[in-house]
Amino acid sequence: MPPPAALVRTARCLWRGQWLTLMGGLGPADAEGRYRRPAAAFAERPSLPAAAAEPSGHVLIVGRSCPWAHRAWLTWTLRGLADSIDLLVVEPDPAAGRWRFATPFAGCTTLAELYRTSGSAAGAPATVPALYSRSQGRILVNESARLIELLNDWPGAGPDLWPTAQREMIERWRERLQGSVNDGVYRCGFARNQAAYDEAEAELFSTLEALEEQLQRGVAAGEGWLCGAEVSLADVVLFPTLIRLELVYAPLFGCSRRPLWQFPALAGWRARFFALPGVAASCFPEAWRRDYFGSLFPLHPSGIIPAGADLASLVAGPGGLPLPGKPPLSPG
Ligand SMILES: N[C@@H](CCC(=O)N[C@@H](CS)C(=O)NCC(=O)O)C(=O)O
Known part of the structure; x- marks a missing residue:
């Protein structure tokens, strides 16, 4: 039995290597160890769809815990968009490290499947929030900074949040x-x-x-x-x-x-x-x-x-x- 100090030193050393590997699963870092958020798959702001005012033509996909989804959810709320854009809350699946639909959506059980059917590159993270078009059968945008700008332009009863x-x-x-x-x-x-x-x-x-x-x-x-x-x-x-x-x-x-x-x-x-x-x-x-x-x-x-x-x-x-x-x- 090694002395406790040696045991702790060994455990620390082994853990550090494993920890860095596990952290890589949460997101990339630069050479100095700073976290770098990966780019979104559908990062551009699309123009306002012609069918924007059509009831239930679009679906805003969010998760409860995600702060990026929360900003989209808030914009949807404050702009009064419930009549034109449906809100769909996905559930976390921590064991698999992904989002899943509570009931199948557009033929998919996980968000990753919906990303694939929307044409995202294999391995691209399937993140919330995402705005899905029912008529086009694909995700239009999944970068929250652009998504909230689009939601602000969407015809709605609420005030202009970006005057x-x-x-x-x-x-x-x-x-x-x-x-x-x-x-x-x-x-x-x-x-x-x-x-x-x-x-x-x-x-x-x-x-x-x-x-x-x-x-x-x-x-x-x-x-x-x-x-x-x-x-x-x-x-x-x-x-x-x-x-x-x-x-x-x-x-x-x-x-x-x-x-x-x-x-x-x-x-x-x-x-x-x-x-x-x-x-x-x-x-x-x-x-x-x-x-x-x-x-x-x-x-x-x-x-x-x-x-x-x-x-x-x-x-x-x-x-x-x-x-x-x-x-x-x-x-x-
Ligand atoms: N650039 C995205 C980031 C969104 C994001 O990182 N969402 C996280 C939840 S907070 C996610 O869905 N992660 C799932 C994954 O990476 O597989 C945005 O601002 O919309």
Whole structure:
């Protein structure tokens, strides 16, 4: 029996090699160990289909735990698209590492099959969200950044979330949020070494500080949203990451330098967004914790799902009181 220290050294060494192999299954990294998100199979924004207004002509495929799908789901909700685009929620299959349909869809039982019938390259990741055209029998777009732009153009009853007058500012924030916050939490969690994690973590929290300042200025001017008085795509992309912060990204991805309650304007903004009609119905804290802690084996080998804070307490002030600031704004 080797002494415990030698045993630990050996286990560490063996585990490190296996861990890096397993992490490769979660996504690629560059030579410095920084996580790099793979490109989407149907990455271009298509033009608005001629049959856009046709009821049930299109299907938005989402998963409950995915933040990229969540932004598409929110855009679909806020734009009032339920009458023209069906929403289809796929289920995770953690043992197989893929999404599956609860009941067969378009002759397919898994999302990977639907990707293949849509013409995606063999081995390309079958990701959510994806917008499927029933008449064309294929996926039109699966890059969420482009998909939400398309959904904003789709004829719907809800407000314009990407107005021309604010577009430059919205784009500046979207660009920064995409790299340092939306993907930033994954760059923390999927970093292969300390330096890669430190870089991503610093960028994440400096952006949260910039957001806090921006929102404080806005609230002082009587404007409750990131780019002014109306909700925009910049708010839409921020919410899925921030609503998962305490439940998943802080404990699992190491995004825990400062809890969100220490950013009062940002916490108030999150509470206001959560209160918008239809938003709470797109939030599934149990599914988030189950899918992240249960599926990301290399980050959490025990598979034990930790208890998490009650979502209602996260979108309320201390003692469950409503947060100070403006009352919820309607998206209309
Ligand atoms: N570029 C995509 C990324 C979407 C993505 O990574 N989705 C994950 C869930 S959060 C997924 O479906 N992964 C399945 C897989 O990689 O096989 C987007 O923003 O739409």
